[in-house]
Amino acid sequence: MGPKRSVADMKPGETAVISDFLDDNLSTKLLEMGFLPGTAVRFNFTAPLGDPVCVSVSGYDLSLRIDEASTIVILN
Amino acid sequence: MAIDKKLKIALAGKPNSGKSSLFNKLTGLNQKIGNFPGITVDKRTGTCQLNYQTVAEIIDLPGIYSLYPRTLDEKIVAEVFADQNGSFYPDCVVLVADATNLKNCMLLLTQLIDLKLPMVLALNMMDLAAQSGQSIDIQELSASLDLPVVMINGRTGQGIDDLKAVLLKPILPSKKLIYKIDAEIKPLVSTIKNKFNLSTEYEAYQYLQQTDNLVFLSAQDRAYIFEQAETEKFFPHKYQGAETVMRYGFIQDLLNRVILKTSDPEWKKFSYRIDRVLTHKVWGYLIFFSVLFLIFQSIFAWAQIPMDFIDSTFAKLSNTLDEFFPKGPFFDLITQGVIPGIGGILIFIPQIAILFACISILEESGYMARVVFLMDKIMRKFGLSGKSVVPLISGMACAIPAIMATRTIENWKDRVITIFVTPFMSCSARLPVFTILVALIIPEDKLFGFFNYQGLVLMGLYLLGFFAAILSAFVLKLIIKTKERSYLIMEMPTYRKPKWANVGYTIVEKTKSFVFEAGKIILAISVILWVLASYGPGDKMKGAEEVVHKESIGKNLTENELESKVAAYKLEHSYAGIIGKALEPAIKPLGYDWKIGIALVTSFAAREVFVSTIATIYSLGSTDDEQTIKGRLKSEINPETGGPRYTPAVGLSLLVFYTLAMQCMSTLAVVKRGTKGWKWPLLQLVYMTVVAYLAAFVVFQSFS
Numbered sequence: 194m195g196p197k198r199s200v201a202d203m204k205p206g207e208t209a210v211i212s213d214f215l216d217d218n219l220s221t222k223l224l225e226m227g228f229l230p231g232t233a234v235r236f237n238f239t240a241p242l243g244d245p246v247c248v249s250v251s252g253y254d255l256s257l258r259i260d261e262a263s264t265i266v267i268l269n
Numbered sequence: 270m271a272i273d274k275k276l277k278i279a280l281a282g283k284p285n286s287g288k289s290s291l292f293n294k295l296t297g298l299n300q301k302i303g304n305f306p307g308i309t310v311d312k313r314t315g316t317c318q319l320n321y322q323t324v325a326e327i328i329d330l331p332g333i334y335s336l337y338p339r340t341l342d343e344k345i346v347a348e349v350f351a352d353q354n355g356s357f358y359p360d361c362v363v364l365v366a367d368a369t370n371l372k373n374c375m376l377l378l379t380q381l382i383d384l385k386l387p388m389v390l391a392l393n394m395m396d397l398a399a400q401s402g403q404s405i406d407i408q409e410l411s412a413s414l415d416l417p418v419v420m421i422n423g424r425t426g427q428g429i430d431d432l433k434a435v436l437l438k439p440i441l442p443s444k445k446l447i448y449k450i451d452a453e454i455k456p457l458v459s460t461i462k463n464k465f466n467l468s469t470e471y472e473a474y475q476y477l478q479q480t481d482n483l484v485f486l487s488a489q490d491r492a493y494i495f496e497q498a499e500t501e502k503f504f505p506h507k508y509q510g511a512e513t514v515m516r517y518g519f520i521q522d523l524l525n526r527v528i529l530k531t532s533d534p535e536w537k538k539f540s541y542r543i544d545r546v547l548t549h550k551v552w553g554y555l556i557f558f559s560v561l562f563l564i565f566q567s568i569f570a571w572a573q574i575p576m577d578f579i580d581s582t583f584a585k586l587s588n589t590l591d592e593f594f595p596k597g598p599f600f601d602l603i604t605q606g607v608i609p610g611i612g613g614i615l616i617f618i619p620q621i622a623i624l625f626a627c628i629s630i631l632e633e634s635g636y637m638a639r640v641v642f643l644m645d646k647i648m649r650k651f652g653l654s655g656k657s658v659v660p661l662i663s664g665m666a667c668a669i670p671a672i673m674a675t676r677t678i679e680n681w682k683d684r685v686i687t688i689f690v691t692p693f694m695s696c697s698a699r700l701p702v703f704t705i706l707v708a709l710i711i712p713e714d715k716l717f718g719f720f721n722y723q724g725l726v727l728m729g730l731y732l733l734g735f736f737a738a739i740l741s742a743f744v745l746k747l748i749i750k751t752k753e754r755s756y757l758i759m760e761m762p763t764y765r766k767p768k769w770a771n772v773g774y775t776i777v778e779k780t781k782s783f784v785f786e787a788g789k790i791i792l793a794i795s796v797i798l799w800v801l802a803s804y805g806p807g808d809k810m811k812g813a814e815e816v817v818h819k820e821s822i823g824k825n826l827t828e829n830e831l832e833s834k835v836a837a838y839k840l841e842h843s844y845a846g847i848i849g850k851a852l853e854p855a856i857k858p859l860g861y862d863w864k865i866g867i868a869l870v871t872s873f874a875a876r877e878v879f880v881s882t883i884a885t886i887y888s889l890g891s892t893d894d895e896q897t898i899k900g901r902l903k904s905e906i907n908p909e910t911g912g913p914r915y916t917p918a919v920g921l922s923l924l925v926f927y928t929l930a931m932q933c934m935s936t937l938a939v940v941k942r943g944t945k946g947w948k949w950p951l952l953q954l955v956y957m958t959v960v961a962y963l964a965a966f967v968v969f970q971s972f973s
């Protein structure tokens with residue numbers, strides 16, 4: 194097993210399952226927006242400058258900054 | 270129960286679910302609508318005739334995902350539901366859900382169920398849900414939640430009658446309890462519930478969770494809650510995450526049962542395909558700047574014909590009336606004060622309409638959210654956030670709603686900086702000033718036979734304002750310190766074909782409010798100005814003719830020239846002339862004379878007054894037959910040089926001054942409200958005025 198990966202490390206088109214959060218404050222907001230441990234998240238595309246990124250979770254599309262995406266740990 | 274009390278119905282739901290669309294359908298009002306999360310940032314009420322004898326009060330609210338607010342607009346909603354004695358506390362809630370994406374509409378629903386609020390679930394966007402191939406078991410949904418469920422379409426109004434019918438029947442709160450309070454905090458929750466006489470445990474739990482937001486309680490009461498929480502070791506965060514996970518557990522379970530057929534992922538394909546182009550590395554920015562460019566070109570090129578028409582019509586009207594009316598101060602007021610004043614407002618309708626049409630299309634299509642996405646990284650370098658782009662773009666229409674729109678920015682520092690720099694964006698009130706001056710000093714030629722030079726200069730002025738905004742933001746970023754974390758977690762709406770009726774309403778509403786709001790000020794100032802410019806202290810005014818005649822002896826002037834001289838002398842010695850003269854030393858280095866000085870003073874109330882002020886002053890100061898506004902400016906002579914007053918240097922200096930100066934009292938008032946104090950608006954006023962003065966000085970000195 195490699196080091197922990199986060200949503201920020203995913204590639205466009207990749208799908209993964211959320212396992213944990215690294216930032217307590219942000220996690221309450223992320224949970225509300227449907228980032229639940231055990232749900233699938235799909236990395237859609239990044240903005241032209243590489244930040245923010247667009248992901249799909251719980252059936253809809255969201256934009257996130259890399260900073261925020263890197264607090265969402267995924268299973269690998 | 271009092272029968273004559275109006276039923277209060279609140280519309281709640283996640284951002285962009287169609288609450289305002291439903292509000293408009295129910296009340297017949299024109300609340301602003303757009304395909305962007307966070308269009309509505311304040312509560313608004315209207316009335317709805319449910320049937321021929323029952324009237325309900327409808328409350329439109331900003332969108333929220335949950336009862337835990339993070340931004341100012343969300344706090345407004347949380348407060349409505351927390352304050353049972355507040356004047357907005359609803360008797361019943363219509364939860365407006367986006368049927369294409371039920372899951373993230375349900376979190377709030379389950380929270381409101383636990384507050385035991387009588388509620389109706391309105392599944393909106395049924396047309397899109399049907400398109401996506403999704404099918405829902407409504408009966409099961411209604412039974413599982415113990416709530417009435419109605420299907421509606423906020424765009425066409427389908428299903429609204431069903432909703433009204435449901436609202437007419439007595440609605441009971443759902444008997445479900447979704448979140449069960451943890452056993453270890455039950456005693457604490459009970460203490461709070463009893464102390465404040467609350468009806469549900471969940472409400473008491475909310476009191477503990479967000480004590481800071483209970484602004485309707487006294488400081489003592491809040492201190493009491495804090496104390497209790499501390500002694501019982503209640504840590505809000507610990508429970509909040511667990512609560513959300515538990516609620517989503519319930520929601521997932523419910524959706525597994527009621528969604529008979531999930532939506533076909535294909536239905537969003539079109540939206541994704543557009544995104545691939547609009548957020549492309551190269552095309553993305555290219556398209557964004559082309560869109561902006563197109564807006565400026567259309568404002569200039571398309572609006573010209575109707576504007577010229579309006580200008581000459583008013584000139585003719587003024588002339589005709591002038592001949593028709595007998596001479597006298599009252600009729601002079603009408604032909605020289607009121608009519609040019611009204612003309613100075615109406616002439617800008619074509620441009621204002623085009624500008625608002627463009628902004629409204631950007632919002633209705635869903636493109637605005639992509640602009641936020643594209644610009645976030647760049648904006649952060651300058652101390653702003655991607656979300657600042659929306660206020661900055663709507664600042665091109667008017668700074669007042671733009672500053673209100675900053676409420677959706679979570680981070681205090683980002684928000685204050687955005688508020689501070691937004692007035693630099695050239696608003697529609699500057700457009701009149703720009704139009705007149707640009708038309709005066711820039712030739713009408715075309716570059717490569719296609720790009721209108723005047724349009725290019727206009728775009729340059731907008732860019733100047735934009736750069737002033739982001740550079741100021743950059744400076745502020747270095748000065749203001751904060752530890753608060755900023756984030757951008759925003760829903761990306763799917764692209765939609767704009768509803769043209771919405772675009773049309775926006776144009777009509779905004780143009781109307783421009784004409785009436787600006788019109789009131791312009792008209793009032795025109796009249797005041799006319800009085801100030803026609804009367805003066807002492808005997809100077811009365812003796813004007815004598816003095817001029819004496820001076821002119823032996824100069825062989827024609828009757829007409831003599832009359833002109835008298836008019837000019839009178840203006841110079843009027844109250845307005847005295848004010849302008851007093852200001853002249855300060856503005857001379859910018860290339861302005863005392864007549865322009867008068868316009869600067871009146872422009873402080875609202876900058877669009879410039880045009881009508883100048884028109885009134887020049888018409889009073891001469892007896893020319895020239896009646897169009899542009900013509901009057903063109904024929905104004907600078908007595909020192911004998912050449913035209915509006916040389917390119919003076920024109921450019923004025924343009925730069927009007928781009929950068931803070932000349933709008935209403936904006937200052939809104940900034941004061943938004944930042945809760947006089948500190949920021951005053952800083953803004955001083956800073957912008959100084960910047961404008963220096964820039965205009967540099968421009969005038971280097972061009973003349």
Ligand SMILES: Nc1nc2c(ncn2[C@@H]2O[C@H](COP(=O)(O)OP(=O)(O)OP(=O)(O)O)[C@@H](O)[C@H]2O)c(=O)[nH]1
Nearest residue numbers: 285286287288289290303307308309332394422423
């Ligand atoms: N196709 C379709 N579009 C709809 C429907 N209802 C609303 N819309 C569109 O959805 C978008 C959002 O509508 P709004 O009424 O502004 O939504 P809101 O909930 O008030 O949004 P916020 O004020 O941002 O929280 C607009 O573009 C509407 O035209 C519907 O039933 N069908």
Ligand SMILES: [Mg+2]
Nearest residue numbers: 288289308309
């Ligand atoms: Mg709304």
